[in-house]
Amino acid sequence: MLYRDRRPLIVFVLPSLLLMLVLLYYPFLENIVNSFFEIRTLVSPREEFIGLGNYRKFFAGDAMAILSLQNTLVLMALTVVFQVGIALVLALLVSAIRRGAQFFRVVYFFPIVISATAIGLMFSLFYAYDGGMLNQIVTALGGEKVLWLSDDKAFVMVAIPVLWQYVGFYFVIILTGLSGVSEDVYESAEIDGATGLKKTWYITLPLISDVLVTCMTLAITGAIKVFDLPSVIARNGAPKGLTHFLGTYMYQKTFIAQDVDYGSAISIIIVVLGVVLSRTVGRLLGRDGERG
Amino acid sequence: MKKWFALLLAVLMVLTSALALADGVTLKTVSSFAGTDAAADAYVQLLKDYEAATGNKVEDASATSDEAWKASVLNDFAVGNEPDVLFFFAANADSAPILDKVVPISEINEAYPDLNLTENAVLTEADGKVYAIPSRPFWEGLFVNTDLFEQYGLELPTDWAKLETAIAKFNEVGIVPIAVSLSDIPHYISEFAIIASGTPQEHMARPKTLEEVPQSWYDGMDLIHKLYEMGAFAKDVNATTEAVTSQMFKDKKAAMQIDGSWFANGIPAANMDTTIVMPFPTYAEDADKTAFIGGVSMGFYLTRKAWDDPEKRDAAVALLAHLTSADAATKIGGYQFTGKLLASSYDMINNANYMLSPFQDSMTKEARETWLLGCISSVADGSMTAKACWEKVMALKPFGE
Incomplete structure (x- = not known):
């Protein structure tokens, strides 16, 4: 009876909708408009209309912007392979053990509950050249101190904690997906002669493909938005902007350079890229899943 | 029961409003006297002294000066959420965007001749006016x-x-x-x-x-x-x-x-x-x-928003005068x-x-x-x-x- 007349439900939906409109969609639309105008400082109003000038500058005139885009795309690929990949392997292993599964759930999920700033600080202490944990180990073993955030190593060093932090998140999601696969299916497969890896490949993975697609979509959108960890570990894209991602570069351009219109354009690029890539991945893997 | 509870709430609201009115106005301030700044405590004490002397309240949102702090102050100005009195950069690229939202010292002195606030030429802006009163070289x-x-x-x-x-x-x-x-x-x-x-x-x-x-x-x-x-x-x-x-x-x-x-x-x-x-x-x-x-790069400002508010103007001007007095300068401007x-x-x-x-x-x-x-x-x-x-x-x- 309650759901026959759905009009009262609007009362419950409306507040959150209004909040979304005011705090998310309205600023987003303003941001789109801002990206087409010259805005000189954080306080300045929109001045001259410059059309697609900021977008042209991003793709054709700003080497650092292209580098931050490349870094983001590489991180995205690494995220799918390592975050989701390692989480899948761990989830398969933990789901196969009879005792201690709960322990591993907690252990792998733990980094998620630590703030990214704290993890960033922890890793910057690991990487510190003077007195850093890694160099203390290296020197204790008789080696020479290593510059962990050098030009050629910095990207990998920043990517490692970013990848590490969210493995547990996808691990828990995949493990939950695995728990939904009926034991009957495995028993039938065993009767048909399927064992070990064959069971995983032909039964488990197809049956949790929806969960994997969701994980990959989340991983890709998460990689595009990455900001907090890199900005703590490598301030201002250190060294020399080589560890800038779209999020950190957008922050630097908007709040330090106060190139507000350009920062707006970068944020629009982040959103468009996120939507396009996550939809593409979803569709590609979704179709594969249907064929399977 | 519910009626009585509602009545109690209504009475409390009226009382709170009455108390708020009786307490004078509430002023918002922002400065960089915070964190590891050695003058942070002295600045807080100056605000408390002002509150005790006037009955007005001061809501201070000071933070350590860095690019993020500068951006947040400018952001507040951009969205009309600027404070009434602030300590901020002057006579450089940082201050240029806020000049139409702060009051020249000459204008304050004209309306309050007894105060005779300092117009330090070092902080003259591009338009020839001085908007900030320095306190620390x-x-x-x-x-x-x-x-x-x-x-x-x-x-x-x-x-x-x-x-x-x-x-x-x-x-x-x-x-x-x-x-x-x-x-x-x-x-x-x-x-x-x-x-x-x-x-x-x-x-x-x-x-x-x-x-x-x-x-x-x-x-x-x-x-x-x-x-x-x-x-x-x-x-x-x-x-x-x-x-x-x-x-x-x-x-x-x-x-x-x-x-x-x-x-x-x-x-x-x-x-x-x-x-x-x-x-x-x-x-x-x-x-x-x-x-x-070396030189002077920061000073106290009075915002146009406080100046145009008849209820706040006197209180804000008094706070500006208090924070830029000779006594205050020795407390927050010294080494x-x-x-x-x-x-x-x-x-x-x-x-x-x-x-x-x-x-x-x-x-x-x-x-x-x-x-x-x-x-x-x-x-x-x-x-x-x-x-x-x-x-x-x-x-x-x-x-x-």
Whole structure:
């Protein structure tokens, strides 16, 4: 009876909708408009209309912007392979053990509950050249101190904690997906002669493909938005902007350079890229899943 | 029961409103007297004194001064959420965007002639008006841990040759010669490298085109590269942070650091007689050996929003007068360091032929970010030339058309 007349439900939906409109969609639309105008400082109003000038500058005139885009795309690929990949392997292993599964759930999920700033600080202490944990180990073993955030190593060093932090998140999601696969299916497969890896490949993975697609979509959108960890570990894209991602570069351009219109354009690029890539991945893997 | 509860709430609301009205107005303030700033406590006490004397309330949102703080203050102005009284940068690129939302001191003095607020010409803006009242001068120079120089039998770096000798020796014994993070705060060394490479007049230039950029500005960038090649900086100079390098200096793991009077306030009390400040040694022959950077860069403002509010105007003006009184100036404008450090700062100031303003404060934000964060690290390690650096910066018209 309650759901026959759905009009009262609007009362419950409306507040959150209004909040979304005011705090998310309205600023987003303003941001789109801002990206087409010259805005000189954080306080300045929109001045001259410059059309697609900021977008042209991003793709054709700003080497650092292209580098931050490349870094983001590489991180995205690494995220799918390592975050989701390692989480899948761990989830398969933990789901196969009879005792201690709960322990591993907690252990792998733990980094998620630590703030990214704290993890960033922890890793910057690991990487510190003077007195850093890694160099203390290296020197204790008789080696020479290593510059962990050098030009050629910095990207990998920043990517490692970013990848590490969210493995547990996808691990828990995949493990939950695995728990939904009926034991009957495995028993039938065993009767048909399927064992070990064959069971995983032909039964488990197809049956949790929806969960994997969701994980990959989340991983890709998460990689595009990455900001907090890199900005703590490598301030201002250190060294020399080589560890800038779209999020950190957008922050630097908007709040330090106060190139507000350009920062707006970068944020629009982040959103468009996120939507396009996550939809593409979803569709590609979704179709594969249907064929399977 | 519900009716009684509702009635109770209504009575409480009326009482609260009445109390709020009886307590006077509430003023919002913002300053950089917070965090590790040695004047933070004195500033809070000044606000409490004002509250006690007037019955008004002050909601203060002070925070440590950095780029994020500046951005948040400007953001508040942009969305109409500016405070009533604030302590902020003046007479430079940071203050330009807020001038139409703050009140010139002359206008306040005209309406309140008894106050006779200071109109310090040093803080005159481009439109010829003064909007801020200064409370604390600043200076920048080369901080030196003299005990490390004594320990290794080195002369203080009063000229370039002695600086090079010290760098070589400190490298040998595993002490970082100059503590700096080029990826975080390259601001001070960049200015001093240019002062060391040419005349004060060249440092005072505000070139509009690439052709007008003085040769010493190129030479200064090359000097940073030279220092890098000599091993004057820590190995991770392009990746560490200013917090780390400053701590190294305070812990005597680094021998020198270029910084300002705010840094002196944070030197440990035990080091007051083993740390001094002096002018950075010059490299070019025509450079002035006594020149240092200093002046007044911040002041107290009254916002137009408070001025136009008849209920707040008197209270806000009174707070401005209170915070800029002679008594307040000694409490929040004074230095907290002592000993040889204090004496050396007087020597540096008193013996100087030139006190120069940092030219980066006159640059547009975009050009300054490009110069400091987009160039210095790369010029230092040789992956960008000084010429390419200034071409990139000057394309952004740092000092206007």
